[in-house]
Amino acid sequence: MADADEEAIRATTTEAPQIETDLSDETQDFRLLNHLNFLSDTSSASLPRRGEKDFEPNPTEFQADVLSASRGAMHNALAHPRIHHPKTQVVGIYAPDGPTPPPQAMVDEKGLGVSSDYCVCVPVPKGQYFKTIGQADRWNRVWLLPEEAMYLMERGSLDIKWPRELSGIDADDVNEPLIPMSLQAAYACLLGRSGLTLERYTVFTGLRRLGYAVVRASGWDDNAQAEDSKNEINKHAYTEPQQRGPGLAGIIGRCFAWLDDPFGTSSTAAGPIVGCGIHRNYTDVYRKLATIPWYDPAKAETRDPLDTDAPFRVIFHVYKPSTPIKKSAWPTPDFRIAVVNAREQTSIPTLAQIGALLESTPLDPPRGEKMDRLMYMRLRHGYRNVVLAVVDQGVTSFLRISDAAFGKEKLYENKGPPTGPKRGGNFRPKKR
């Protein structure tokens, strides 16, 4: 009897429609992970497909079973230990007071050459990760920033140990094995160091997991200020219509303008905007109709990246996996990222904030054959661009903001053949 009831409920339950979305947008069914063979080589494992979800809970045992199976799978996936094979194990040692020289070495005035933000030392660095992570000192030890150390530990590639002085071992007791730090301990000790907030860390790991190389930019320190700051919006970038260049070209231009319109009727106060002259084509008319000043991003002045206010300042430089990277000389970044905590910054940024942020990025005009051909792609690419990572309690949304130049795209000057059915209006060639 109970079974019959259950059948009836199941039959009436409509399967919720599956909308094509980004997989990481929603909570995934961890049962999908079951077929991955844990504790083994996972290089060949591919991501499972999205699972089916129900519309609402019903009192069937079937649903309860599926849910508990999902939760069980989630439990198993999360309970998976981080293990280090003795042959490939990479050990790091937490340095609570920043980089220190090795015990027997002499320190001279040159110092270590490593910033005090670094706080985990890897005496024997091996593996591919150190190509884009960490900084080496004079003794070939690699020092890691807190976010780098935490990321490597989380993915099971680094075993961080407590230093002797913090785990109650005598400093002379060299043979005593060090205690490994737990994930919890790493978070407790490393988060909050040198300006690392959980939001910044979430963005950092999210991008690293996808294969990007991520490094701190100069704006990382919220308190760092530029030497000469300018607080007003750039006024040079607003282009007046019909503005001519200075010098001879300008004079000749004005001459032609006078020839075009000798009675100066183009003033709106004295008559129609277009004026009373003779117009031979539409382009002239449109040019005269363009009376609203527009913003030319190519003319905006570049601003010191430090001359911006947190959180709207670039704190990460991001490189695509394909970009060749040399740690001694970082190339121009592929993306610049500002991180915003949605709980602290609850309104969208003001024009002044976004303007300053964009001006602090270098000019990146749309170039290339494709950009020349496709106007909308040009507009979307813009002249400067920056990525905002907005983090709401662990959930990150990325927004790309670009400085588009609509004023530069004069549709009436479009030389291409007219498209669409409007060609020729209602005119239809008559058949003879």
Added chain:
Amino acid sequence: MDSQPTLPVPISYISGRYLLFSIDAVTYLRREHNICGVLIGTLPQIPQQNVFLGLPLELMPEEARVLVDRDVACIVDEAKAHDGMKSLLEEDRRQYLRELESQGLHASRILSDRKDQQREQALKKLGEKVKAKAAKAADNASASSAQKDESSSVVDIFDDGSNSASRSANMTPESKLAMAITPATSYPPLPQPTSSSRILSKPEVPLSYPLFAHLHSQGYFLSPGLRFGCQYVAYPGDPLRFHSHFLVVSAEWDQNIDLMDIINGGRLGTGVKKGFLLGGPEKTREDVDSEAERVESVRAFSIEWAGM
């Protein structure tokens, strides 16, 4: 499987955020208290993706507050708690290292067992293939000499098998080397934080807390909602298995609301097949002594875009 952690569950308060590191606590709170949080860590078994994430679990201050108010959790200042590593007794430390080593040995044993199993399977498959080939060849070729060749090759294969088996037997003492383990939590070696000095006061919550607590008490699962353009997304059941029904936005009772915001919210919700839920407490923070009273006075309205 249905593990029950010791109550109250300690929630780690680290640099202003609420985090959970214990897998038992995470599953328990999800199962018994409808608290999902957001997983933010990397899964070590599949580290190069963002679809499935692992520990730690980030809790909203609202979630932490609900749990503390129900007396199932307490807030622990984790940085202070880890100062306790300095005063760890030598005996405890040794004991802890021994435990980790035995876990590591266990893990390496599982791994080597699995490797053996896989090797055996692969060899079996190979053997079958060769056998099938041999049978086919035997069918085709009537000459007895050919048959002899094939049978000798089969013998060769089995020789290989026994060789590798003996090799793996030789390797076992080596592969029994303990794996190093990075544990998820620091308890042990640290003692459970029972002393009240490390336990912090209730989390500070935003003005939207009463609506959160109200919906949570009605059995909804709530998660942060900015990616849908709202404050919370409300699920009728565990988000593992169900789609969400509501986009939740909270407002104070006397607060002026722009009509356009309601229209926008309604359209936004309808566009993703969810209702737009607007609600808030009738009482302000000045009216009452505790947030609990505000929670009781919550009223909620749902708006759907009918598109006449």
